[in-house]
Amino acid sequence: MTQSNPFDFTGKVALVTGGTRGIGKELSTTLAQHGARVFFCGTNQELGNQVADTINATLPQDNAPTSFYQVDVSDFKACGDMVTNIIAESGQIDFLINNAGITRDNLLMRLKESDWDEVMAVNLKGCFNCSKAVIRGMIKKRYGRIISLSSVIGLMGNSGQANYAAAKAGIIGFSRSIAREVASRNINSNIIAPGYIQTEMTQAMDEKAQDKIKELIPVSRLGTVNDVCNAALFLLSPMADYITGQVLQVDGGMLIA
Numbered sequence: 001m002t003q004s005n006p007f008d009f010t011g012k013v014a015l016v017t018g019g020t021r022g023i024g025k026e027l028s029t030t031l032a033q034h035g036a037r038v039f040f041c042g043t044n045q046e047l048g049n050q051v052a053d054t055i056n057a058t059l060p061q062d063n064a065p066t067s068f069y070q071v072d073v074s075d076f077k078a079c080g081d082m083v084t085n086i087i088a089e090s091g092q093i094d095f096l097i098n099n100a101g102i103t104r105d106n107l108l109m110r111l112k113e114s115d116w117d118e119v120m121a122v123n124l125k126g127c128f129n130c131s132k133a134v135i136r137g138m139i140k141k142r143y144g145r146i147i148s149l150s151s152v153i154g155l156m157g158n159s160g161q162a163n164y165a166a167a168k169a170g171i172i173g174f175s176r177s178i179a180r181e182v183a184s185r186n187i188n189s190n191i192i193a194p195g196y197i198q199t200e201m202t203q204a205m206d207e208k209a210q211d212k213i214k215e216l217i218p219v220s221r222l223g224t225v226n227d228v229c230n231a232a233l234f235l236l237s238p239m240a241d242y243i244t245g246q247v248l249q250v251d252g253g254m255l256i257a
């Protein structure tokens with residue numbers, strides 16, 4: 001019996017937010033290599049163009065090209081315009097990955113109002129802005145897969161990250177609510193909660209801090225961007241058609257509850 005490849009995304013259109021580096025860059029690259037037409041956004045035009053060129057240079061000739069949009073996800077109108085333009089260009093958006101995120105860490109005593117507002121605007125409102133922009137098209141098509149990047153910090157809290165933890169916990173409540181709203185339209189909304197993944201975001205930690213974290217991780221290593229991509233591929237594939245509103249932890253067992 002021949003079986004079709006569940007990870008062949010030829011004909012699908014994906015929007016990845018925050019795709020210029022780290023997890024988002026790997027997600028954009030991987031989805032494009034699996035046949036999807038990928039659009040990714042970020043705030044740095046030059047870097048975005050560079051990443052798009054790099055991805056396109058690795059693609060087989062038949063694969064759809066990857067494109068960059070310079071968009072700040074905290075800007076409601078800009079997100080709506082981006083989605084309108086993508087749909088005009090490619091007809092649909094099948095996959096949305098709400099990945100863009102920032103940290104502005106400090107203890108509550110020292111946390112500034114702007115640290116709170118910026119993290120909420122990018123990490124949480126960004127999810128709302130992009131999900132709201134794509135949902136009408138997905139409902140019309142009776143198909144959609146939304147993945148939002150939370151964090152184990154949103155589940156367990158972390159000293160010095162009250163703003164980040166609150167935004168990441170908010171993403172879970174938001175994603176589960178829309179999962180309930182649109183499940184009957186064949187739209188799934190799931191959450192990936194990574195633990196510590198090796199990216200520029202976590203590179204700032206010194207070796208001592210990294211060793212300390214490894215002690216908290218049963219598999220004894222930090223995660224890789226690939227570990228997160230594999231979880232996303234599964235959730236976007238038909239193998240996960242009956243899974244919605246779930247939090248998939250990719251954390252090496254760091255938080256087993």
Ligand SMILES: NC(=O)c1ccc[n+]([C@@H]2O[C@H](COP(=O)([O-])OP(=O)(O)OC[C@H]3O[C@@H](n4cnc5c(N)ncnc54)[C@H](O)[C@@H]3O)[C@@H](O)[C@H]2O)c1
Pocket residue numbers: 017018019020021022023024041042043044071072073074098099100101102122149150151152193194195196197198199200201202
């Ligand atoms: N790296 C980790 O250990 C880890 C752990 C848990 C969760 N996460 C989450 O995964 C996601 C990706 O993390 P990462 O480590 O790759 O981060 P990163 O800092 O390496 O990359 C974040 C991306 O988001 C983009 N971005 C930032 N602000 C933006 C804005 N306003 N509009 C559009 N794009 C914007 C950046 O340009 C970059 O491309 C984030 O949401 C992060 O919170 C990461």
